[in-house]
Amino acid sequence: MVRIRLTRMGKRNRPFYRIVVVDQRKKRDGAYIESLGYYDPVRDPAEMRVDVDKAVEWILKGAQPSKTVRDIFKKFGVMKKVHETKYGKKEEGGE
Helix, strand or coil: CEEEEEEEEEECCEEEEEEEEEECCCCCCCCCCEEEEEEECCCCCCEEEECHHHHHHHHHHCCEECHHHHHHHHHHCHHHHHHHHHHCCCCCCCC
């Protein structure tokens, strides 16, 4: 199964993470298929960047985001965009 998860980068006591698409059986910091962005929790406030279009594309192909990545994607509206793409926007008025 293909997962979207974080891989640790940076120095000791100064971590930052890349958001990557990877086969579930690979090691945490092993080879990955594609990088979608990054997350730096050390900065105040935490700095995040995500390629929304690539993320939506991978989720629609069946990649499963980890819990942390899913929370990051919610902040960027990725999960909402996936839902709208899959099920269509609800029409206002209901008629």
